[in-house]
Amino acid sequence: MHHNSPILIEGATVVFGDRLQSASIRIEEGRITDIDGVRDGAAVIDGRGHLLGPAFVDVHGDAFERQLMPRPGTMLPVAPALLETDRQLAANGIATAFHALTLSWEPGLRSVDNGRTVVSSLDMLASRLMVDNRVQLRWETFCFEAIDLIRDALSGPRRPSIAFNDHTSMLLLDPSVSLQERPFDLDPNFPALDPGSPVFADKMAERAKRAKLPVSDMIAMARAMWERRPQVLAAINEVSALGEAAGAPMLSHDDSQIETRDFYRARGARLCEFPMNRRVARAARDAGDFIVFGAPNATRGGSHLASIGAADMIREGLCDILASDYYYPAMLLGLARLKADGMGSLQDLWPLVSGNPARASGLHDRGTIRVGSRADLILVEWPEGDVPVVRRTWVAGREAYRAIAAGH
Template sequence: MQNNPAVIIEGTTVVFGDRLERASVRIEDGRITGIDGARDGADVVNGRGHLLGPAFVDIHGDAFERQVMPRPGTMLPVAAALLETDRQLAANGIATAYHALTLSWEPGLRSVETGYAIVRALDTLTPRLTVDNRVQLRWETFCFEAVDLIREALAGPRLPSIAFNDHTSMVMLHPSIPLQERPFDLDPAFPIVDPETPSFTEKMAERAKRAKIPVADMVALVRSMWERRPQVPDAIEEVAALGKAAGAPMLSHDDSQIETRDFFRQRGARICEFPMNRRVARAARDAGDFIVFGAPNATRGGSHLASIGAADMIREGLCDILASDYYYPAMLLGLARLKADGVAPLHALWPLVSGNPAQASGLADRGIIEIGKRADLVLVDWPEGGTPAVRRTWVGGREAYRAAPAGELVMA
């Protein structure tokens, strides 16, 4: 990590692990080196009227896809898209981001080919990026072609996470079964739709548009992938073994049955990402797993899929982590909504977007304001009763973002 000049942020209200308190925070050489200490020649940032918290750790964010493909079927250069995404992350106080990179049999945006391009572009762009950009290998379990990419990414300089996804079974699910209650995906009696029906063809239209192929070709592709189902368990075992060997954090996605959560926990996935009903969330809690919900869910006051609400899960002790999901500003806005709704005090809510995702991801050096920790910090303008806005973001002690509003003097 590069050495940076010593900086003291003064006069701000600091989000500590157990309280909010007015304090000064000193950072140098990428670390927090003092709380309420002497200036000793450090540069001073006037934080009066602002809130200083640990910068956000985003365990799952796929908003970057809108930079790669801003319109369905319209792909833009990957490097430019990632540079723009990096700026958005810093501007939203996110110092560590796991990009939810879908590795699918689907052509186009979520293809293995695009996955290789993004992983390798991040390797090349790292010296130019302002935040810690990593990937969540959001692996579709029917996509055997992605295993070599997973192996390559696990050997890279920034350890990724692995999320086990099965949207293939979701696509094939019989419409009489609610998605939130679908059986264990590997159940031999899994109830499937007739792919010959017009309704199935209609369902595939949006997916075909994203992949830039005719709808009939998408229907045929889905049917051919479903024929792979007998080989899926062995592929899961292989990827889980790769993740374990690398020490990668592993997640299972959209679990609808306790059996599903148990299956992936037994293979090393100790993070339950977006459980689809309370009984799965409770089983995950009883087993000591981390539980993730979407920050947009918290911001909006409910799930866009009519699933369970993040605020309710937090109240019930069934949510440890909020992820940006599809909207980076939701990391901060979700905190604001939860605070306004009286779900918990702000200092108790903040770990949902900082310390807890860092711990779940094996990043013990960040996520909390404490001497010796990495200086990943966010300075927030948060007027009483108003909408909060990020003013500065530091990543490893380096200023990654600064914004001065028109009606305010620039802070030193």
Template sequence: MQNNSAVIIEGATVIFGDRLEPASVRIEDGRITAIDGARDGADIVDGRGYLLAPAFVDIHGDAFERQIMPRPGTILPVAPALLDTDRQLAANGIATAYHALTLSWEPGLRSVENGYAVVRALDALGPRLTVDNRVQLRWETFCFEAIELVREALAGPRLPSIAFNDHTSMAMLHPSTPLQERPFDFDPAFPAVDPETPAFAEKMAERAKRAKIPVSDMVALVRNMWDRRPQVPAAIEEVATLGQAAGAPMLSHDDSQIETRDFFRVRGARISEFPMNKRVARAAREAGDFIVFGAPNATRGGSHIASIAAADMIREGLCDILASDYYYPAMLLGLARLKADGVAPVHALWPLVSGNPARALGLFDRGVIEVGKRADLILVDWPEGGAPVVRRTWVAGREAYCAAPMGW
């Protein structure tokens, strides 16, 4: 239900696309209806001392998994987990979230069965959610069993995105080849490890724990999946065709070769998600693709798997979008770290988490503060030299979150 009462947020410093500027912003019927317009009996929100900014659009976030599985192998009911996640999103200023829902051959958390549960729960919970919850169908290309779920989700009320993942080939990669330089996944000379070695079993231990199965069973499962490799290209063609027909935004994940990026671009995936080296990022840029890195990477000052640093990519014009990845607060904290490190001023950084992901996902109604756009806004408490925090979040003009400090 829309909030039909007009609201004016005044006294804040507003983040516009090209500047920071004090302004009042009027929202009504879910839209921004005026900048520095008349009050006309509107309710007034005092924004003095705060930043008013476009709310975040999160292209890839998998932190919701922690609500479903707070401990390895311990699965909790999906509906309350998603309701809790929704509140976390609002509190962190994320008005549009694409949950990176892994659809894998693994049992448990990332299984197709759990994928169905999440997709159907989000549809059923829609009227109770505070932000725009969608899914990124993070499809493991060896998981043919997920294709019907992809088909079902594409026909649902909120168009998902599709991300092509191949963690099977990554698992089978011989340790002599760095992950960041692994060959094109369909290279006939792909350097595969011997799955019978103790080292491979050790590598599979974490997956087995997450799936709550013995390590020996996980090793056997990976080996059986690897036998599907000749059929994978045809499965990719099928899913890409489904995505194109539905008009779904599509991404390829962890590209390590230009050939990989070219392969998925031809099939409609115009977003390169977490390219693993500068060579691939430059090729994506030259082709006009959107390029995504993780906001936790920016927050920490580097990748947790020793890949390239998001800050360096931003400096070089090789990053368009920052995603929450595995930590929702990182969307704001990453901007703070980048600003503090002198990468760019805050108004130039903000499109990385709002306008750019909105455009990449085809959501042209949001992501910027302009008259006529959706009133997805956040009020940010950001003292000089201090950590920023979201105080209020509006989603399509509705107040989704409000937290007053104790000093009020």
């Protein structure tokens, strides 16, 4: 339900597409209906001393997994975990979230069964959620049993995205080859470890702990999946065709070769998510793809995987979108770090977390402050030289979050 009475946010410094400017923003029936118009009976919200920007659109966030499994192997009920995640999203200014829901052959947290529970729970909870919760079907290309779930989710009420992942090949990769420079995953000469080697057993230990299985069982599962490698191409073709038919945004994840990016682009994946080297990022840019990096990368000043830095990519024109990845506050904190480091003006940086991800996701009704757009807005307290914090969040004109500091 939207507000029946209009709201007017007055006195804030507004992040427009080309400038920062003090303005009043009128909201009615979930949309922005006027800028600098008359009050005309609207409920007035004092925005003085604050920044008013488009709320964030997050194309890839997996921090929700910490609500589902706060300790390795310890699963909690899905519904309260998603409700808690929704509160965190609203508090961090994220009005649209694509939860990176890994669909893997591994049991437990990232299993297809758990994925189906998350998708169905989001549907059942929809009327109680504060923000637009969607899923990124983060599909492991060896997980053939996920295809029915992908088909079902694509026909649901909130169109998901599809991300093509091949962590199975990465898992089997010979350690003498870096992840950042590994060959195309379907290369017949892919440098794979022997699944029976002690090195592979060491690599599987953490996954076994997460799945609450003996390491030997995890190794047996991995070996069985690797033997099905000849079936992967047909599965990818099937899933990409489903995505294209549904008009779903599609991404490829951790591309290390131009050949990989070309392969997925040819199947409709026009988002290059976390490319692992400049060569791939430049090829994506030349082809007109959207390029995604992690906002925590920007916040920290570098990747936790020793890959390329988001700030460097922004400087070189090779980054269009920042995603929360594993830390929701990084959407705002990443902007703050980039601004402090002189990477651009706030109005130039803000589209990385709003307008660009909205366009890339086919959500053309949000991500900017203009008459007619959906009223997804955040009011930010940002003292000069200090840490910014979200004080209010509106989602389609509804107040989804409000926090009043002790000093007020």
